[in-house]
Amino acid sequence: MTASRHAYRAAIIHMLDDPASSAEQDSYEYFQDGLLVVSDGKIVQLGEAEQILRTLPADVPITHYPNHLLTAGFVDTHIHYPQTEMIASYGEQLLDWLNNYTFPTEQAFADADHAKRVATLFLDELMRNGTTTALVFGTVHPESVDAFFTVAQQRKLRMICGKVMMDRNAPDYLTDTPEQSYTQSKQLIEKWHHKDRLAYAVTPRFAPTSTPAQLDQAARLLSEYEGLYLHTHLAENKQECAWVSELFPTSESYLDVYKQHNLLGKRSVFAHGIHLNDTDCCQLRDSESAIAFCPTSNLFLGSGLFNLPMMEQHDVAVGLGTDVGAGTSFSMLQTLNEAYKVMQLQDAKLSPLKSLYLATLGGARALHIDDKVGNLTSGSEADFIVLDLNATPLISARMANASAIEEQLFVLMMLGDDRAIEATYVSGDLAWRKPSA
Numbered sequence: 001m002t003a004s005r006h007a008y009r010a011a012i013i014h015m016l017d018d019p020a021s022s023a024e025q026d027s028y029e030y031f032q033d034g035l036l037v038v039s040d041g042k043i044v045q046l047g048e049a050e051q052i053l054r055t056l057p058a059d060v061p062i063t064h065y066p067n068h069l070l071t072a073g074f075v076d077t078h079i080h081y082p083q084t085e086m087i088a089s090y091g092e093q094l095l096d097w098l099n100n101y102t103f104p105t106e107q108a109f110a111d112a113d114h115a116k117r118v119a120t121l122f123l124d125e126l127m128r129n130g131t132t133t134a135l136v137f138g139t140v141h142p143e144s145v146d147a148f149f150t151v152a153q154q155r156k157l158r159m160i161c162g163k164v165m166m167d168r169n170a171p172d173y174l175t176d177t178p179e180q181s182y183t184q185s186k187q188l189i190e191k192w193h194h195k196d197r198l199a200y201a202v203t204p205r206f207a208p209t210s211t212p213a214q215l216d217q218a219a220r221l222l223s224e225y226e227g228l229y230l231h232t233h234l235a236e237n238k239q240e241c242a243w244v245s246e247l248f249p250t251s252e253s254y255l256d257v258y259k260q261h262n263l264l265g266k267r268s269v270f271a272h273g274i275h276l277n278d279t280d281c282c283q284l285r286d287s288e289s290a291i292a293f294c295p296t297s298n299l300f301l302g303s304g305l306f307n308l309p310m311m312e313q314h315d316v317a318v319g320l321g322t323d324v325g326a327g328t329s330f331s332m333l334q335t336l337n338e339a340y341k342v343m344q345l346q347d348a349k350l351s352p353l354k355s356l357y358l359a360t361l362g363g364a365r366a367l368h369i370d371d372k373v374g375n376l377t378s379g380s381e382a383d384f385i386v387l388d389l390n391a392t393p394l395i396s397a398r399m400a401n402a403s404a405i406e407e408q409l410f411v412l413m414m415l416g417d418d419r420a421i422e423a424t425y426v427s428g429d430l431a432w433r434k435p436s437a
């Protein structure tokens, strides 16, 4: 049976390992004239077009993308869908930004219709930007998570989301109780966790908005179900860090608050982690927890510069996050642009291959789904994107002087955004294609 097979011909690159921890030439595969063969939503073959075409049955349809670069779909390891319509809110750092903009915006997600409308807009935006998997914050309302998973399931997406747990230091209209947050999360887990390509994340917003009793309920949920995620924020802003040490005087550090409440582990993802010490890094590594590096957000809120080299030294898993709405772009290309500058300000380099790794396989590894997505190896789920090497007149002009694949990638990351995404495929189906000019 060849009827369900479909092949895609283009320049193709994907990552096999972290270029910082293996020999760079072994960390990726690149085919200048490549062919990707997909069947029943899975990747079944990848290689040089000429070689595969020798044995590929003639009835397998081929979609050709000349002057394009095909790669794995992007993995965004930290983003808030309810904040889609408050992106670009002026003037504040973290704590005032939450009080003045975020909390009033999140109030509206008690309404299921509103939640569904924004979830649809949000997932449209992810597709337009080539992001096929994300670890996503809902709001405190179970309706927000129901709406998100409903739309994601219809679109056959691999997505992770959870209801915010928040029982103090927030307006009454956005708080739950330890018991309520446990019960509501449990109901959502029963309904959505491991249904099709969906998974649930237990989501206390951050230490300041949860009592110790609520953090214990989060740990209880994690112990009761297989494969749940823990998704929260960590050491983003200095004022926030000082507040945490006041609220939890017996903890040795911000991370130690989560550790004392048994929230570290495989599939625990902490956004930001800007203000950490060596002990924290060792605990992150030893527990197999991961950090989501969110450069546009860290710069926008003036939070600080993420120390990626320190994470590499300690072998801490790191993914890339847009952190919309504190992040200023849904585009992982633009996010890598800012990541590069964050490294430059610390006299460090972020290579194009390491960048592609962070946006694809590195994120999948941080989420422990690298056996399913993150690259284009045979057997992987067919989530992939096609990048346009002539997306804008400037990119086109610059590409004329870029022959090496690393240089082409770098140009896309510095100059590219949603306009550079020609097409996004999910489970082997076309999910979005750029309108022809």
Ligand SMILES: [Zn+2]
Pocket (backbone or CB within 6 Å): 078, 079, 080, 233, 271, 323
């Ligand atoms: Zn966030």
